[in-house]
Amino acid sequence: xxxxFISNFLTHHQVPFCLEMQKRLGxxxxxxSTVKIFDWRLKLGFxxxxxxxxxxxxxxxxxxxxxxxxxxxxxxxxxxxGSTTDEILEERLKQDKLIFRYRARVFIFPDGFIKTVFNKExxxxxxxxxxxxxxxxxxxxxxxxxxxxxxxxxxxxxxxxIYKWGYFLETNRYDIDKLIxxxxxxxxxxxxxxxxxxxxxxxxVVVKLAKRLKKxxxxxxxxxxxxxxLEEKTRKKVKKLGLEDVLxxxxxxPSDKVKDYMEKANIFIGTSDSQEGWGAVINESMNAxxxxxxxxxxxxxxxxxxxxxxxxxxxxxxELEYKVKLLINDKELREKLGKNAYTYITEKWxxxxxxxxxxxxxxxxINKKEYKIKEGPASKG
Numbered sequence: 517x518x519x520x521f522i523s524n525f526l527t528h529h530q531v532p533f534c535l536e537m538q539k540r541l542g543x544x545x546x547x548x549s550t551v552k553i554f555d556w557r558l559k560l561g562f563x564x565x566x567x568x569x570x571x572x573x574x575x576x577x578x579x580x581x582x583x584x585x586x587x588x589x590x591x592x593x594x595x596x597x598g599s600t601t602d603e604i605l606e607e608r609l610k611q612d613k614l615i616f617r618y619r620a621r622v623f624i625f626p627d628g629f630i631k632t633v634f635n636k637e638x639x640x641x642x643x644x645x646x647x648x649x650x651x652x653x654x655x656x657x658x659x660x661x662x663x664x665x666x667x668x669x670x671x672x673x674x675x676x677x678i679y680k681w682g683y684f685l686e687t688n689r690y691d692i693d694k695l696i697x698x699x700x701x702x703x704x705x706x707x708x709x710x711x712x713x714x715x716x717x718x719x720x721v722v723v724k725l726a727k728r729l730k731k732x733x734x735x736x737x738x739x740x741x742x743x744x745x746l747e748e749k750t751r752k753k754v755k756k757l758g759l760e761d762v763l764x765x766x767x768x769x770p771s772d773k774v775k776d777y778m779e780k781a782n783i784f785i786g787t788s789d790s791q792e793g794w795g796a797v798i799n800e801s802m803n804a805x806x807x808x809x810x811x812x813x814x815x816x817x818x819x820x821x822x823x824x825x826x827x828x829x830x831x832x833x834x835e836l837e838y839k840v841k842l843l844i845n846d847k848e849l850r851e852k853l854g855k856n857a858y859t860y861i862t863e864k865w866x867x868x869x870x871x872x873x874x875x876x877x878x879x880x881x882i883n884k885k886e887y888k889i890k891e892g893p894a895s896k897g
Contacts, residue, residue, distance in 0.1 A: 519544065525554075529685060717792075732841075741774060784806035
């Protein structure tokens, strides 16, 4: 079986899955990058991974690479497509070949509802990618967002052909009992938040939480990792409210160092709203054995967290505060959630599991076999 994965550029969210696909398929798996990594990602400390792996074809590099990318796209048995030209998409479908589109969800409007819905270019792009060929039996969808299937279902697209997907990060292996014991030796309950300081990540919620917890004399300390437009404003707010003793804004931390902070933290809080397509920090903090409290609106939360088992889910600020207090006060619950989160993310949501399930899905469609995967990556959306 030949499989090609086409996306903007290779990210650390995709590497573990791609390595597992290469392990199983060898040279029959290729990742095609259509554009060079964005400068803003490099400034945030992310690496240009396109040059690190031999399974990557850089279509943007020169005409020869572009021609190779097109040939691979047309010749492969399966194409997973996040980004490509409509011409190639149409040509594959004419050849009666399998295509899996790759998307988070439909109803995310980073530029605002009006600018998105009434933008002719964006509407045409959506039509060409998802509506134009909606009746083709070989067109499927991988949704890297728990709410994506409902979005497409509402629009009448990909009926019975949507499968769960997401991000699959490198799995760090720990003696989880020792890791939890290390966390519980903290003199104060360590709470961590990792995100860009931008509007829809809601750093102001963390400041409000710190203010409320301090006023109620809880024994805690919060670290905020990241940078962004609202960082300076948040720093000034922390100083104005006299929260510097309980809330530390660490600033930008290299992506490979974030885990060091998570390993020491008792609690992780995720405050992003529905514009969070996935939220890889959920994967990372689960892997590090943190007890999580996360906003239900985040794209990964319904897929990865079972409330009260692998984490706690909130729908309002009041509920967030209540559940953080619950964890501060209940050592047994913290330990249970941390261990369960670690077990789930290292056993059920890995690049290896994703590759196995997806190859089985491809095989079942191509060879008209029963598909038996009922949960986890590549299960029905």
